[in-house]
Amino acid sequence: MVDTKKIKIRLIELGLTQQDIAKFLDLATPTINQKINNVRPMTLSEAEKIAVLLKITKQEFCDFFYKNGIGGKDGKDKNL
Secondary structure, eight states, X not given: OOOHHHHXXXXXXXXXXXXXXXXXXXXXXXXXXHHHTTSSOOOHHHHHHXXXXXXXXXXXXXXXXXXXXXXXXXXXXXXX
């Protein structure tokens, strides 16, 4: 599960918007909004690309994109 608060704080720190992420990933802004707000699943590839844009280090990656730990409740990681 994405840590929505951390993502939004980083966006503010960098002066970016969800629209900037949408353009970077070539997705619609509403889709990015849904992914950041955990309405739609985010793929690992999308998370990695967002991490580059938001200058999220490898050490920080799990804090931003695995809010409830890796694997979720059932231990299976289909999406982030």
